[in-house]
Amino acid sequence: MERRTRTAAQDTAGRTARRHHGNRHGRSEEARRAILEAADDLLVEKGFAGVTVEGIAARAGVAKQTVYRWWPTKTDVLLDAFLEDMAEDLVPPDHGDVARDLRTYLPWLAYMLSSTDTGAVFRALVAQTHHDPAFAAVFRERCLDEQRRRDRLPLERAVRRGQLPADLDTAAETDLLVGPLYYRVLVTGEPVGREFTDRLVDAFLRRTGLA
Template sequence: MGRGRTAAAAVGPPPAARHHGNRHGRSEQARQAVLEAADDLLVEKGFTGVTIEGIAARAGVAKQTVYRWWKTKTDVLLDAFLQDAAEALTPPDHGDLAQDLRAHLRQLALFLTRSDAGAVFKALIGHAQHDPAFAAALRSGYLDEQRRRDRLPLERAVARGQLAAGLDMAAEIDQLVGPVYHRVLMAAEPVDQEFTDRLVAAFLRRADVVDLADAGEAGSR
């Protein structure tokens, strides 16, 4: 995960290294400790095993401190996940669409299948099936924002003239990332690099995009 477990404890003067009750107020250090604790407990105990009391105890804060920021454990877990997603799932900019998409889809697959945040995501998706208000919060907090991030490689390519401006980006994003989510949430099949690279190759053929890396290799022969 991207928050840095050991570094956080070393920040600030010695009295702030541990959190007892509310005397540290709305400190960012305490908030990060709560987010870390929520992720850890979900991975260890599953969604039903996570409680506000357990989160507070693991983070070393009072229960009232947690309630200052969040009303429920799902609110804590959602914030933890949104922070991790923003850090890990912003696509890179290599100056080439093919490279950007390959890297982005590989990272998305790793994030959803091998990280604590991926376990949180699957738990939140399950909870959303039974809580319409939370489903709306998840949609607006993650899904809508992630679609904006997913579009970045295509928008950059349009600006470079590598991709036609009239492309239906929404439909293409669905075809690029949709199969990844399907395998993570529905199918017991691997989401490996070979799979994500095939998704990118199919897009490049559909959109008639020149793979600059391949073109450079061909030109050097």
């Protein structure tokens, strides 16, 4: 699995201020990272139903009580792990030109969703939303809403630069750009390669008069 460096600034609720004792990770932040990475790995390997707090603790090399100290359920662990991955991996670039930004971001988004461990975690969590309405509500609020905000960034930046009209419906245009990617990854399984993403960008540029 890809490994990423997580910083104390990304922690929540002052978790890094606490000290951790009683396992091979001497410091709280080390233990926290180990737990999040273990949760990621187990979700990829076993799917949502196969992940348990006990399994996360064993993989991370910490006591079960350490997991419960920070997260009340396995769902909370999995969501925090995934949110950190998304925040690190799926921030659109800013080249100062919307066409270049989209031609860079859409292929990267398609690759991340379809061909990486982060994407596998995303697909597993989305699948779980179909079986658990309470989880679905939390997942939409904590994950999907934030990702939609990131997906809109290239268009919102272009509006602020004056490259796109101020009255552009950025939410609707973003759905037309990235919606087909999510649909293919989550529903049809069709390819989402560069040719496909370039066609989406070309259609957008024509709609907005930039082509």
